[in-house]
Amino acid sequence: MSGHIEENPTHHMIEIPxxxxxxxxxxxxxxxxxxxxxxxxxxxxxxxxxxxxxxxLADIKTAEFDPTRSIVNDNFNAQRPRIFDGMDYDTEIKNKR
Structure with missing residues (x-):
């Protein structure tokens, strides 16, 4: 079944708001x-x-904090690969039907 098992992921099963x-x-x-x-x-x-x-958002800064990974930060890296089960979401899953 397409869209319901991890072996055949689609954007419908991965994208959540x-x-x-x-x-x-x-x-x-x-x-x-x-x-x-x-x-x-x-x-x-x-x-x-x-x-x-x-x-x-809470103004907590630690050695582990990475502003490129905070969606609300001006330094957020929107180009960062988003990997799901070893696959690049944008190139291998997003537009899969």
């Missing part, structure tokens, strides 16, 4: 962060990178 919500209070207190979130709406993303986004 990232939804971010912020209260009016957050948006008023952190307008620059809210703008960063809105600006990131169409960026390609992997949940592997979520920790970098959370740390960035």
């Amino acid at each position: 990232v939804i971010m919500w912020a209260s009016e209070k957050f948006r008023a207190k952190y307008p620059e962060k809210w703008e960063q979130i809105k600006k990131a709406a169409d960026r390609p993303y992997m949940t592997d990178d979520m920790i970098h986004t959370v740390m960035d």
Whole structure:
């Protein structure tokens, strides 16, 4: 069955939306962060990178933090290969029917 097993992945089984919500209070207190979130709406993303986004939004900087992996950071690397089960998502899976 196409689209239901890992041996034959399609974009329908891999792509999930990232939804971010912020209260009016957050948006008023952190307008620059809210703008960063809105600006990131169409960026390609992997949940592997979520920790970098959370740390960035919370202003937590550690040796492990990588701004190129935070979807809300101006240094985010949208060209980073997104690998699923050893396959490059953009070249081997995304447009597969």
